[in-house]
Amino acid sequence: xxxxxxxxxxxxxxxxxxxxxxxxxxxxxxxxxxxxxxxxxxxxxxxxxxxxxxxxxxxxxxxxxxxxxxxxxxxxxxxxxxxxxxxxxxxxxxxxxxxxxxxxxxxxxxxxxxxxxxxxxxxxxxxxxxxxxxxxxxxxxxxxxxxxxxxxxxxxxxxxxxxxxxxxxxxxxxxxxxxxxxxxxxxxxxxxxxxxxxxxxxxxxxxxxxxxxxxxxxxxxxxxxxxxxxxx
Ligand code: DC
Numbered sequence: 001x002x003x004x005x006x007x008x009x010x011x012x013x014x015x016x017x018x019x020x021x022x023x024x025x026x027x028x029x030x031x032x033x034x035x036x037x038x039x040x041x042x043x044x045x046x047x048x049x050x051x052x053x054x055x056x057x058x059x060x061x062x063x064x065x066x067x068x069x070x071x072x073x074x075x076x077x078x079x080x081x082x083x084x085x086x087x088x089x090x091x092x093x094x095x096x097x098x099x100x101x102x103x104x105x106x107x108x109x110x111x112x113x114x115x116x117x118x119x120x121x122x123x124x125x126x127x128x129x130x131x132x133x134x135x136x137x138x139x140x141x142x143x144x145x146x147x148x149x150x151x152x153x154x155x156x157x158x159x160x161x162x163x164x165x166x167x168x169x170x171x172x173x174x175x176x177x178x179x180x181x182x183x184x185x186x187x188x189x190x191x192x193x194x195x196x197x198x199x200x201x202x203x204x205x206x207x208x209x210x211x212x213x214x215x216x217x218x219x220x221x222x223x224x225x226x227x228x229x230x231x232x
Contacts, residue, residue: 002230003127003128003230004127004128004146004223004227005141005144005146006020006029006129006130006131006145006147006148006223007136008130008131008132008137008147008150009132009134009135009138009147009150009198009202010148011181011185012157012185013157014151014157015207015212016132016150017033017132019207019215020033020130020131021080021130023130027128027130027220027223029129029130030123031129032081032123032130032131034120034136034140035103035132035133036094038103038107038112039094039100039103040070040083041112041116042099042106043085043093043099044085045106046099046102051102056102056106056109058109061109062111068086069085069086069087070085070119071084104191108191108192110193113193113194117140120133121141124140124141134196135196137149137199138199145230146222146223147203148204148219149198149203149204150204151205151206151207154178154181157181158178159174165177205218
């Protein structure tokens with residue numbers, strides 16, 4: 001009763017998935033990371049030699065799309081949702097650099113997007129879902145009851161990534177990370193197919209100077225209000 005769809009779009013590295021997961025947990029909703037699906041297709045392409053010398057073999061990928069089955073299962077130990085590619089848990093591998101470096105090209109392939117969007121819409125057919133990505137509030141769920149566009153200053157996003165990578169022991173260069181953040185913004189917003197844009201009814205959440213808890217409180221208040229209205 002009263003269940004809604006919460007669509008979260010926004011710039012890369014601004015904490016969309018962290019926020020979406022916390023929100024789903026609070027509401028008892030399903031969480032779906034749509035970026036993980038594009039990452040899984042990219043992993044399939046890398047493993048099956050569909051990328052040659054940095055170039056995607058487009059026709060072969062399209063031909064093999066029906067063979068790519070993507071799913072999500074809860075890890076019983078951690079309670080977290082993990083990504084599966086043809087029944088194999090690929091959650092860690094899809095986050096690695098080879099996939100990160102090529103995923104934006106895969107995400108521009110119209111046939112890939114068509115399939116992913118269809119599957120994403122199926123996940124949301126009973127509502128009660130929080131989904132994050134780049135086109136969730138514009139293409140996947142244009143009728144979502146709550147649409148959020150998340151962003152933060154590029155320098156702040158870069159600093160967060162810098163701190164995160166440093167903590168993991170990687171040797172990192174702040175200027176390089178900042179450039180990567182800005183490049184990805186440009187790629188996401190300027191691509192021809194399903195570019196990242198702010199849906200007309202979306203509320204903008206700039207978390208440059210907000211803590212996670214402050215953001216969650218802010219969004220939860222909005223979500224609960226809509227859920228209540230939906231119950232009437
Ligand atoms: O959110 P992420 O970094 O895991 O996304 C990986 C890539 O997929 C990134 O290049 C943006 C793209 N993407 C997309 O085009 N549409 C979505 N709904 C989600 C992600």
